[in-house]
Amino acid sequence: MTARLRLSDRARLAELHGEAVVLHLATGRYFAANATGAALLKALATPGGATVEGLVDGLVRDHGADRARAAADVEAWVARLREAGLLAADAAAEGTA
Template sequence: MRLRTADISARTIGGETIVLDLPSSQYFAITGVGSRVVQLLAEEHTLDDLVATIVDEYAVDAPTARADVEAFVERLRQAQLLA
């Protein structure tokens, strides 16, 4: 999975990632671990890849990371931000 690239703009500024969905003119402000997940989704990654990276980079256990990443990815899907 990855972010749509043709019509989405994403920039990280000061620890906050701003994602602009150009067709709908909606923007999303994402902070914390969610910002890192968005950065990772600039390239193709599996859910397992995302979870492994979060476990490696943050002080979190695998079950908690998986639950949080799954919930966040589902919100991205609902917002139609994923390709």
């Protein structure tokens, strides 16, 4: 089972020059991301969200990242988003193929 992650309903994403800021509307806390992070945030902002594996796959596919390094980076990045309250609390679990 792999949890699908998505941005909180109280978070909003804005982009500038290919980078992004996601802002929590209740707390004012925000998270700024470079172009790579912006792509991940946009995946999390889709209605269905994304899995950690899907985010890692994107980094490997689109940026040629080393998979182990990408997985560690994504895990840390997701933890920071969660700590800032920017991820939905009701992330649904979904079976993987």
